[in-house]
Amino acid sequence: MSDAPDAKPVGAGRQLLFLREEELRLAQDLLFFGYRDFTAGPDAILAELGMGRAHHRVLHFVGRRPGITVGELLAILGITKQSLGRVLTPLVEEGYVTQQPGRNDRRQRLLSLTEKGEALERRLFERQREWVMQAYREAGPVAVEGFRRVMRGLMGPEARAQLDRASGGAPGSASGGAPGGKRSAA
Amino acid sequence: MSDAPDAKPVGAGRQLLFLREEELRLAQDLLFFGYRDFTAGPDAILAELGMGRAHHRVLHFVGRRPGITVGELLAILGITKQSLGRVLTPLVEEGYVTQQPGRNDRRQRLLSLTEKGEALERRLFERQREWVMQAYREAGPVAVEGFRRVMRGLMGPEARAQLDRASGGAPGSASGGAPGGKRSAA
DNA sequence: GATAATGTGTCAATGAAGCTGACCCAACAC
């Protein structure tokens, strides 16, 4: 079930210089439905706690880079300080995230997850892990690698740079090849 | 936590039965950034017209299935009648969408795009086409097919059914194989 | 040492996009 039969229908390698209309329509649908259902699991958990997707994003990125500054987090999320505040402040007050002054620059508030925060992040994480694992298993390893390459291509240059930074400085690890991304900026 | 010395790239075919932590973290990042930047282009156009992403979705799905009923559209979008109304009513009033009573059941309002609506939808479409085409070209045909398979796997069963229906009754056309997908429902 | 410039927090107002509940009307079905 992993590999496509001889069907070879839509022809991924047809004539990529001109993206046929139906091919893009399909991509639009896939991204809309796929992203929606991908986030549905965590959303349900968060709703019980009176939180939303924005809280998850903060937990996710703070968990990935403990000690991140508020400014860095703002840059990653691409939102304003005020928008972040409305999500971050409650997370701190309810004991999911801690702030400690930076050692070099004491104006900074370095953010980290508390045990409580890590526990919640992990709970959300596990929910998504199962979902993604299922999709990966159905699709097979080759498809997974392709998925990563395409998704990376859909990202703007800034997001790519952030991703590389967040991934711990192994830039090409996800894209395999295709380094040339000279995207014209979103 | 960010450094994984053992990391020989990411190895899509490593051991898919247990999705390694970093693999899912990567998927989360890819989907977040990728989806955001995928929608950024149309969002900018829509903002100039005082519209949002929700309007685009209506234009998209009505454009795909002219004569769709309100109820079908609601099922596809997965939102409430009131939420749709707030988006659809202005679209009708401003001449992007037309409603005409159904021939069999005159209670129904069959939705279609006007010329103005088609023009806007096409403008949004072209913007995304270039973006996606660039990503497809960088990634290559094999990756594109993999992308489709994984995205389809991320969708819940209902979304898959809707996708197949919307695609004009060629169910396996995108996924190749993997029909089984007994997903436990979102 | 006085004066920027930064990093962060916060108040107030606004908008987009979702939600629920309640109610209405026209048309179909029995």
Place this chain on the structure above:
DNA sequence: GTGTTGGGTCAGCTTCATTGACACATTATC
């Protein structure tokens, strides 16, 4: 004639984003 269905609408609420303005502590600079 009665009940159900497809659709519309009013009222109110929530989340997540926005802008503008201001406050405060700290660092950097002249």
